[in-house]
Structures are given as C-alpha cells and as structure tokens.
Amino acid sequence: QVQLVQSGAEVKKPGASVKVSCKASGYTFTSYDINWVRQATGQGLEWMGWMNPNSGNTGYAQKFQGRVTMTRNTSISTAYMELSSLRSEDTAVYYCARGSAFSTGMDVWGQGTTVTVSS
Amino acid sequence: EIVLTQSPATLSLSPGERATLSCRASQSVSSYLAWYQQKPGQAPRLLIYDASNRATGIPARFSGSGSGTDFTLTISSLEPEDFAVYYCQQRSNWPGITFGQGTRLEIK
Numbered sequence: 001q002v003q004l005v006q007s008g009a010e011v012k013k014p015g016a017s018v019k020v021s022c023k024a025s026g027y028t029f030t031s032y033d034i035n036w037v038r039q040a041t042g043q044g045l046e047w048m049g050w051m052n053p054n055s056g057n058t059g060y061a062q063k064f065q066g067r068v069t070m071t072r073n074t075s076i077s078t079a080y081m082e083l084s085s086l087r088s089e090d091t092a093v094y095y096c097a098r099g100s101a102f103s104t105g106m107d108v109w110g111q112g113t114t115v116t117v118s119s
Numbered sequence: 120e121i122v123l124t125q126s127p128a129t130l131s132l133s134p135g136e137r138a139t140l141s142c143r144a145s146q147s148v149s150s151y152l153a154w155y156q157q158k159p160g161q162a163p164r165l166l167i168y169d170a171s172n173r174a175t176g177i178p179a180r181f182s183g184s185g186s187g188t189d190f191t192l193t194i195s196s197l198e199p200e201d202f203a204v205y206y207c208q209q210r211s212n213w214p215g216i217t218f219g220q221g222t223r224l225e226i227k
Binding site: 062106111112 | 169220
C-alpha cells in the first residue's frame with residue numbers, strides 16, 4: 001500500500017541540527033511532491049516547505065529560509081528534511097506528506113517524528 | 120502571505136446534527152483549497168481537495184464548497200467518529216502553502 005514511513009524520535013540540544021527521513025513505498029517516488037509540515041504540542045499545522053523528488057527543486061516557507069534543507073535519494077525513495085540552529089520553539093512533531101503539482105491537498109502522510117530540543 | 124481564518128474556533132454539536140465549518144482567505148485562492156481532519160495522536164487526513172472534491176475513501180456526508188475567499192466544509196449528519204479538529208489549507212501563491220488555525224468539533 002501507499003505509505004510514507006519516517007525516522008524515529010530525536011532529542012537535540014539548542015544550536016544543533018536534526019535530519020528526519022521519510023521513506024516512500026507503494027508508488028513512484030519521483031511522481032509526487034513531498035511537503036514537510038510541523039505541529040507543536042496543542043498547536044496547529046505549520047507548512048515548512050516542499051520538494052520535487054524528480055528534479056530536486058525545493059521551495060521553503062519564508063520563516064525557515066536559511067535554516068531548512070530538503071533533499072532526497074531517489075535510489076531508495078527517501079526524502080530528508082534537515083533543520084539547523086535548533087531552538088526550544090522547534091520542539092514539535094514533524095510530518096512528511098505527499099502532494100501534487102496538479103491539485104491542492106496532501107493525500108498521504110507519514111506517521112510523524114517527534115523532535116525535542118532541550119538543554 | 121495568504122492568511123486563512125477558520126470559524127468558529129470550537130463547534131459543539133450532537134451526533135446526527137449538521138456541521139458547517141467556515142474558512143476565509145485574506146485574498147482570493149481560486150479553488151486551491153483543501154480540508155483535513157485530525158484526531159489526537161494521528162496525522163491529518165485529507166478530506167476535500169480543490170475546494171469541492173472528496174478524497175479517496177471519504178464518506179459522502181463530507182462536502183466542500185466555495186471559491187475565491189469563502190469556503191465551507193459541511194458534514195451532513197455527524198457520526199461519533201467525526202468529532203476532531205478540522206483544518207483548511209491553501210496553495211494559491213505557489214510554492215507558499217498556509218493552513219488555517221483549525222476548528223475543534225466537539226460533542227455537545
């Protein structure tokens with residue numbers, strides 16, 4: 001079945017970086033975009049950026065410009081999101097989600113990765 | 120950045136009742152709007168894409184309408200499993216995407 005499986009929970013110190021992976025299966029990885037969305041505890045959804053796995057093109061929310069990098073390895077159908085200069089406000093659940101350039105909506109989501117930033 | 124404002128923040132209804140959730144955009148997003156349902160501890164689930172199209176496997180009691188700046192998600196007759204938080208999302212000014220702040224649908 002179509003699914004996105006993310007890497008496990010991370011605990012990081014302020015100032016460090018975290019890299020979360022998102023492995024796709026059940027569909028052609030390069031045919032759909034991958035978005036990254038985060039959610040702090042008790043808060044709403046916040047879009048971080050987008051990547052086209054075919055071209056490698058990316059688009060980042062202004063808030064994260066300069067701190068986020070989205071990459072992929074097409075040979076293993078895996079997308080990555082790296083966030084640097086972590087601060088306590090980055091503590092959240094991070095989701096990858098499949099999107100399309102041809103319609104609005106992210107139809108397949110990963111299970112989420114909890115990132116905790118604490119000294 | 121396009122801001123999406125959802126109302127009400129909380130909606131209290133009983134099973135069997137009709138739910139109407141609103142999402143208003145700060146500028147036109149044409150029909151580039153989606154709706155999601157999220158339950159505690161779960162990832163969001165796509166309900167509606169492109170304002171009015173039900174996603175695969177979504178029951179017919181869910182419907183979306185609107186275009187431009189005003190959108191509505193309607194649940195025709197609430198089932199117990201429908202009580203959750205609902206978010207709208209736009210992608211008009213690609214590659215920028217924004218979400219509304221959410222509407223909590225709770226059991227009365």
